Amino acid sequence: MTTLTPEATVDSVFQLLEAGSKQGYIGENISQLEHALQAALLAATARADEETILAALLHDIGQFCSAKELQRMLVEDLGQDEIDLQGLKRSKDGSTNVGVMGHEKLGAEYLRKLGFSEKVCELVESHVVGKRYLTAVDEKYYEALSSASKLSLKFQGGPFSKEEAQRFETDPLFAQKVQLRKWDDAAEAR
Ligand SMILES: [Fe+2]
Structure with missing residues (x-):
């Protein structure tokens, strides 16, 4: 669990989301940030509960930033070293993977460390x-x-x-x- 304040946690998540504005969504003519916002809007329009809307917003968070940035956030900001980033590679479909860990698991793990609810993390992971x-x-x-x-x-x-x-x-x-x-x-x- 993170030692960051709630404000710092939100800042660090927003930093990742904003980084997604410069990154294209694979195979489509929109950015990762636009994709995330559209998914969240669809969930909100369908009157999903808050955790499901959050999961829609954050579902690709593991794709948003480079391995280096993730490592900085996980290891330096959150002070944890349980994720071995040595095996990090880009898979052939362009997604970020840490060893056998796909972007969905990486994103869920990151959100868990930040203290998001298990429901949000599980939805992101799935x-x-x-x-x-x-x-x-x-x-x-x-x-x-x-x-x-x-x-x-x-x-x-x-x-x-x-x-x-x-x-x-x-x-x-x-x-x-x-x-x-x-x-x-x-x-x-x-
Ligand atoms: Fe997606």
């Missing part, structure tokens, strides 16, 4: 899983994905098997996780 579920149960969903998203799916483990999909349906946050994924997909308009 937005890739939501895509693996939807591509398994809905062929039209797969076909409507952008080519960048189809490509990244391969590196994210591909569609769920039937058993994996059934197990996911029993998750207490199943509906929110699937919905967050749909807002993520819809938040690509210029």
